[in-house]
Amino acid sequence: MQQPAPPRRNGLSSLVLDASSAVLRLERWLILGLMALLMALILVNVATRYTGMPIYWIDEAAVYSVVWLTFVGGSAMTRLRMDFAVTLLTDKLGAGAARIFKLTAGGGVLVFGLAMLWMCWIWMDPVGIARAGFDAKEFAGTSFNFLYTERTQTLNWPTWLLQTILPIFAFTLSLHAAANLVEDLGWQPKRRHAGFPVSDAEAVVN
Amino acid sequence: MLTSLFFLAVMFIGVPIGICLCLAGMFYIWDSGNPLLFQSFPMQMFGGVDSYGLIAIPLFILIGEIMNGGGITRRLVELSMAFIGSVKGGLAYVNILANALVSSIIGSATAQVAIMSQVMVPQMEKQGYDKTFAAGLTVYGGMLGPIIPPSVMFVVYSVLAQVAVGDMLIAGILPGILLTVLFFVLIALMGLVYEYPRSERRTLRQRARSVAVCSPTLLIPIVIVGSILSGLANPTEAAAVGAVASALVGRYVTKEFRFSQIPEMLVRSGIYSAIVLFLVAAAAVFSWILIFGKVPQATAAWVQTVAKDPVTFMLLSNVILLVIGTVIDGIPGLIMTVPILLPIATEVYGIDPRHFGVVVVVNLVLGLMSPPVGLSFFVAAAVTGAKPGKMFIVTLPFFLVCCVALVLLSIFPWLSLGLLK
Amino acid sequence: QTKEFRIGLITPAGHSWNRAAVAFGETLKKETGGRLSATVFHSGQLGNESAMMQQLQSGALDMGWIQAAELGSRVATVAAINAPYLVRSTAAVAQLVKTPAALKLLEVLPRETGCIGLGWGITGMRSVFSTKDLASSADLKGLKLRINPTPVYRDFYQSMGAAPTPIPTPQVFDAMANGQVDALEADIEFSWNARFDKVSKVILQMNALFMPFAPLVSGRVWASLPDKDKELIREQVAKSLDAQIAEIAGTEPGLLAKFKETGIAMKAEPAANVEASIKAFDAIWLPKAPAIAELRTAGAKL
Ligand code: NA
Ligand code: NA
Secondary structure (H helix, E strand, O other): OOOOOOOOOOOHHHHHHHHHHHHHHHHHHHHHHHHHHHHHHHHHHHHHHHOOOOOOOHHHHHHHHHHHHHHHHHHHHHHOOOOOOOOOOHHHOOHHHHHHHHHHHHHHHHHHHHHHHHHHHHHHOHHHHHHOOOOHHHHHHHHOOOHHHOEOOOOOOEHHHHHOHHHHHHHHHHHHHHHHHHHHOOOOOOOOOOOOOOOOHHHHOO | OHHHHHHHHHHHHOOOHHHHHHHHHHHHHHHHOOOHHHHHHHHHHHHHHOOHHHHHHHHHHHHHHHHHHOOHHHHHHHHHHHHHOOOEOHHHHHHHHHHHHHHOOOOOHHHHHHHHHHHHHHHHHHOOOOHHHHHHHHHHHHOOOOOOOOOHHHHHHHHHHOOOHHHHHHHOHHHHHHHHHHHHHHHHHHHHHOOOOEOOOOOHHHHHHHHHHHHHHHHHHHHHHHHHHOOOOOHHHHHHHHHHHHHHHHHHOOOOOOHHHHHHHHHHHHHHHHHHHHHHHHHHHHHHHHHHOOHHHHHHHHHHHHOOOHHHHHHHHHHHHHHHHHHOOHHHHHHHHHHHHHHHHHHHOOOOHHHHHHHHHHHHHHHOOOOOOOHHHHHHHHHHOOOHHHHHHHOHHHHHHHHHHHHHHHHOOHHHHHHHO | OOEEEEEEOOOOOOOHHHHHHHHHHHHHHHHOOOOEEEEEEOOOOOOOHHHHHHHHHHOOOOEEEEEHHHHHHHOHHHHHHHOOOOOOOHHHHHHHOOOHHHHHHHHHHHHHHOEEEOOOEOOOOEEEEEOOOOOOHHHHOOOEEEOOOOHHHHHHHHHOOOEEEOOOHHHHHHHHHHOOOOEEEEEHHHHHHHOHHHHOOEEEEOOOOOOOEEEEEEHHHHHOOOHHHHHHHHHHHHHHHHHHHHHHHHHHHHHHHHHHHOOOEEEEOOHHHHHHHHHHHHHHHOOOOOHHHHHHHHHHOO
16 A cells, blocks of 8 residues: 555645545435435325325435435445445455546546536536526427426426436436545545444445 | 456446446446446436335344344344354354344345344354354355345336235245254254354243343334234334334343433434435436346346246256346345346246245345455444455355255245245 | 338337327328338337327427326316316317317427427226225215316316325325225226236216326427328328227227126216216316317317
């Protein structure tokens, strides 16, 4: 292993880590809130249905809290390095090659995050909808993109509102991937994250 | 072809599996020259987890967290110990028996592995078992989760195949018992070779005391089953009701649970759920692209030219599913293969769809415990700190026994359909 | 140039909609000597209907056979086809969907959804399966009724005093067995496949609602086709829809007879209740979907 360089307190790299930590704290609260919301929705559903007053939109709300949980948690676990990876090969390599593999793998995550941002961009087309004066119908007419005209089945919420989790996920994932790279490059010391289950990446991978 | 090479390359570099699936999907779109699919990519990921059935995952993991925090799973295990008594490899049998009991509450293998490895592995380690073996054994015990009812996978299958949900769940009972018995036999045989620790000797009175002390924890499975049978809740909701029951039993009966632990447990189960759910989303987008590229269809056409009779077809399906199971897990695997293979099974070979369902589900569950993407091993590893690769090698006999069970289930339809007639 | 159409559906392989889609692909191939062909992706392999719509709009998917509920949730006027009591039998449904009034509903689809609608296919009339005794819709009052969660259906059953309860399709059978819901509503083909008679006491034939589907073509793909091919596709789709409609109308009496053989009680909604139901429903929906009036007129003539 190479010696980590002394931390550059005011550098861009420190800024990336600070931003990532702030996002992670927010994600912790969101995960907590979404899990609590899910429990509450399901229990209320059980109670109201049993008493003969079922609430029509609860199932859909529960499904969407799980969808949000997936992507908020998916972003957080990237920073926590809790995701599953195969290091069958990297374990057999020397320190130098292993470092290159680790950086490449980290780069792969960043590439996906940025690609996801780009795919969300062409899908949600923020410039297009703005140019149409935020008139969903007019935008759909010219672009064949009907995203902003859709509503969910029983909640009757705009679908795009719920789907904003995808660009948010793409952004926070990219930020966390960059933060991981900053640490792996040795530009900054590794940070600890309070309030999360402790799981060392090395214990998760094989 | 190029895509699978790309997938293998990024995977062995060490990119997280979920991201590998996404990157491979993007690579395929780029390679196939249909860039329009990029625009549908994010939404397809969203759609992959936009499903009621998946709600069960965070709830099942949460109930496990609370059961452990309240010392409840431990008491269920102690109950199993009281039944097994003092024999060589006693805790190994207890592990399997307790897993079979817990399976009647939990419908997902990974959730069960997460829970049971928290409880069983430290105990087995304390008695002198090798940690890797203990964790690996728990992984195979957890396999019973989606086979003994309730089972999320059977529910998903019954939707895809349009067969009655109740039929599918009943069809899982005999295969679950078969696997339990085979695991027992294997432990006994392995005990001839390895020196397994003997479980502590207990008098009949001690055992009776265990039963008396531990019985109140049986309230939780009773509440769960009762809430389903009484029509209060469906199996998914019953997990939420069960979580409340475990919190109350943990707080007021075992007195090991504090309500102040709840936020921390919600965060932890939320994160563990997200690990699984994100894989489901990634697998959904990957299989969508494979289906768009007609990869499964090509496979099906080839199968028909090779297999001449139902048994050959079943065995061939098993090989294909095992291969698919190595990279794609449970529910996404079902979604990808059932629509392709089932029509061939029923229309060309006259196989009962419920029989086929049991074989497919057992096979894909086995995929959860085969490298390189053996989700169950990773979950057990995350909880216990044992190495997944080593775990697989140490418990290889269990994998082989599962393959034997799979062949038996494929050849003898009555193992699946017997209780239905 | 050769072109292979990808067709997406949510129904499973053996379903009558799928067989119609496959038949369409086969005749298309034969007619063009292999120049045009179709591959059917069933069981929602390409995603749920909402995801398929998005792929149709971007042009990634060529065709999708989409339920009226999905279209109606996007365009209120199309929901008119789901309105209750447009006709009172499956045989009449088979005729209604071919009338100009029904086909006119599809005209807004290009502008509102970016897809071209090529006609209607059908499922049979929906019945209520109940664990409680029912003689008519009056007995639905206070019952927990599992429904297809489309707004039209919700308002219809709510007007009868039922408590519409959404239960995910895979759990419907168990929900009935355990008493989470007291009743469900579904078409006869699906109900026979799911064997809802095993968890019910009574079948109440409402003869009010049916769920048609429309074969859609991506607007972008359609624009790229020569007129001669568009004509051919319209022709072949119409032919396969005709066969599908005839099949549903033809097999339903046989399935009803099978239900009768199981010994389950079979009731029919008395005609006396119909007027009041129509009035309650139209008060809500006529302003949102004025085409209902025209469809009722067309239905009355059949
Ligand atoms: Na189970
Ligand atoms: Na695997």
